[in-house]
Amino acid sequence: MTSTAEAVPRTRAHAEAVPAVEALGLGRRYGTVWALEDASFRLERGQFLTVLGPSGSGKSTLLKLVAGFERPDRGHVRLFGAEVDTVPPHRRPIGMVFQRLALFPHMTAAGNIAFPLEMRRFDPREIPARVERFLELVRLRGLGHRRPHELSGGQQQRVAIARALVFEPGLLLLDEPLASLDVRLKEEMQLEFRRIQRELGVTTINVTHDQREALVLSDRVIVMQGGRILQEGEPETVWRDPAHPFVARFLGVGTMLRGLAEAGPAIRIGDRRLPGRAPNPATAPRPGRPAVAALRAERVRIFAASGSPAPGTGFACRVTDTVFEGDRVLYELIVPELGEVRLRAVDLDPGGHARYRPGTQVTVAWSPDDLLLFDASLEPGSDP
Amino acid sequence: MNDPSFFTSRRRLLGSATALAAGFAVPAVLRAQEPAKPAELIVRAWGGVWVDSLKKGVSDPFTAKTGIRIRHDLTEDNEIKPRIWAAVQQGRTPPIHVNWDTTANATSSALRGVCESLADLPNLAKVLPLAKPIGLEGVPIVNLYSYVYVLAYRPEVFPGGAPTSWSVLLEPRFKGRIALYNDGIGFHPVAQVMGGGKVSDIPGNMEPCWAFIRKLKEQKPLLGEDPDFTNWFQKGEIDVACTISSNAREAKAKGVNVAWTVPKEGAKVDTDGMWIPKGLTANELYWAKRYIDFALSTEAQQVWLDGLGLPGVAPGLRPPADLVGDPSYPTTEKDFERLILIPPRIQAEHTAEWFARFKEIMQS
Amino acid sequence: MALSPGRSGLGAGPSPAPYRLSWRILDALEAVAARWPARAEGAIRWLLLLPALLVVGLLVFGLLVMGDASLRVMDFRTYRLSEQHSLANYVRLWGWGAFHATLWRSLGATLLVTLLCLVLAFPYARALTRTSSARLRRLLLVGLFLPFFVGQVVRAYGWLVILGQQGLVNQVLGLLGLGPYRLLFAYETVLFGLVQYMLPFAVLMLAPALAAIPEEIERAAASCGASPVRALLRIVLPMARPGLVAAALVVATLTLTDFAMPAILGGGTNDFLANLVHDQFFRTSNAGLGSAIALVLTFLGTTVAGLLLALAGPGALGVRGAR
């Protein structure tokens, strides 16, 4: 079996040089629809990559191609430097946690965890100890004899993680395993993933539609839409400089404004010219053409109608809704000057000053750095 | 014209008028006190050529004479029997009025005592003695005709002429191409002779019979029932069979080249009859008897049995043209000499036992 | 029942939409349902079960009658069952070669037909539940349900036509200069007919069990390093066990008690126990011996079913209990 990924050269010098995963122009078509198109990325060893995108954007398809459950219609996958197009999934050095966990219901937790060891021909004498070690790693000591349906949702998650990791795969794939959990359990499990991943140093690809999860967990982030990769980078970079209006919106920017692009760069709405910043030259609007601007809600400053920012930079507006969320207050505002557009603003320090009730007149302002400008044609039709 | 009583009485009138015209053989005294007619009588019959000829020869003329409709119930004889037995036991009305049955099968009902006596049928005095069952008390059954279990064969496999002995069944070339009844019926006396035994030893010692059947088993025979034989000859599944001549004749009528013979060792002859279950109302019983009495008449038998190609018990019957001189249509003393008749009572008392032995050999 | 507000008004405001008859009926039903005493619900449940219980009760009654008959011996001089009870019929069965041969033939067929049906039904059911082609699925479904419209007897006669000396198969062989061969009237023919008859039942019982196994589970097995064969043996088959047991149960009990296939395709020398029962009741009129065989057959069927269920463990049919 010389061509299998498990037989990839493992000399240290070589190992440092090649990335864990390389996707080269991957494409997968169902019928006439491309579920994934021209996806290329590279993932270094030990890194945690999150693929972020809405439902149906092709995330699972990408994982299926990496795991080998399906063959790409275009492009290639390389694992640890070796092309694996002809390697069946059970010969790839990959552990996976599935969306619906896919625990084997007729086996105990320990049986589930031992299964990959038996399949991958581990020394039978070594198996029980290893299973114990991983039960401990996922904090399930003493529960190994239980069947999956005798475990809570979180415990089942942990069994699934242990099963995916117990044979120390080169790569761990997570297909939205946390999607169905409630918020508290989800946050707990996110941290758990992070801890285990750091502890074992296993290269990981995580798939999610939850932007918070992506930012919390990852070394790198890929944002997908409609089967295409829109942006790849470190979480902070992607957050700070979304390369595409869709990315900005998906990361929860707050408000999208429409207008005409001007040099500067800036966007004109009505008679007002709003200076901003184009985070990516490829998606920057050309002057005179329609543009969209993403305004970060948490960067909008609110002043009482009397107090005001530097002259010429603020906008008078009316509070239409106030939502108290404990650690922050969310405002919805209408700006007559910008054609009655609705703005969202977040006050992250609600204790620090007065709260504005609906109907109150206030003034808002922001820095040009927080107004991100894009070519409007990238964002067909949809109005925030 | 809508008055039903008028209608029925008119029809009844018409019916008796026709009966008179036909010279219906009923003493005037009897006719004078005729009980009420039922609207219909149910007669159990076998399907195919059997019911067709019965309808033509007996039922339709009976209806014409009496105005009583005849409905034919085609339930298998073996399946109607337990139902009649249960009805009689529980004092219910039996499911049929007249049962057309093999004499051996009917005898079991007679032994159980579910048959009405038919001793007073007027025509009984005029027909062959064969009509009255041997070995039973009274006349619970009336035999109507006889039939022979012949050796039927495909002439092309016997270019030298008809086989003369049942021993051809053992010829290696017929392995898997011979057929018998699946209960062995019709074959026991012949097998007894072929096995070196005597017919008179039946039922006391039938080991020769079983020995021969064991030899036959090596020939991988097909076992079936009446329609199977016709079918198997037609589809080329078999070359030789022991079956009732009617089946062979029917296959021939369907264009299959089949002939039959009574070999030198002889062949079993049996009779079919009719009987009436207990539990009918007096008038139904009366008209059911009249039906059977009519079935005994020469007039009815000539048409009915021409269809079946079987010799009846009524006097003065003319054989169908194709069966004149045929060994399966015995008419003379000499014809009957070669045929073996096992009294139905012995058959009835031993059917189960013979069946068990036959199955034991054939199923293992 | 409350008056609908639309009608209680005194004509003020726009006239209400006509109150439809179907609404009135539903209102009335709801009113009745609301008055229904909660305690009656238990009674209703039993009432709904009643027909089924009656049928089962009749069956049990029938068995009791047969049990009684099986202990009485037929006297062929009077064609009546004896007054006294004895085990004579069972003793006779014990010593009757035809019974032994038939018994083992029935049991052997049950085992073989069940195994063959499971082996053949599995890929069929799997293709049916896994294929992504709607056309193939439709084809498989038609292939599955079409035989149900053709009764067992008709199908058996169909085989006579196809496998006979002058049948389709022998005609084709004849074109190749072969045969004709005797394809009918052998044990193998009966088995063939039975497998062909039972296969749809097996598929029908198996398909839901296979459909209930998510594709993700099989991917999980692969990601654990299991080859397709090992995933089948270690994951899919154990998970399909309820379906396999249900299919085996149906096929085994139907085969064990089958009558038509051996009668029509067996050529008279391949009887099953049901044929023997039929012969005793309807040919030799021996209700005593017939009942005894029928009871042995019932006992065998129950034992086979019990063994299969025991093999499957509790809750095998998805009845409440451990999954």
Ligand SMILES: Nc1ncnc2c1ncn2[C@@H]1O[C@H](COP(=O)(O)OP(=O)(O)O)[C@@H](O)[C@H]1O
């Ligand atoms: N087996 C399949 N057959 C047909 N279409 C599919 C199949 N799997 C996925 N798709 C389609 O491909 C697109 C991407 O699917 P998927 O990768 O599952 O998205 P995600 O995981 O991001 O929700 C979707 O439009 C989906 O309907």
Ligand SMILES: [Mg+2]
């Ligand atoms: Mg998905």
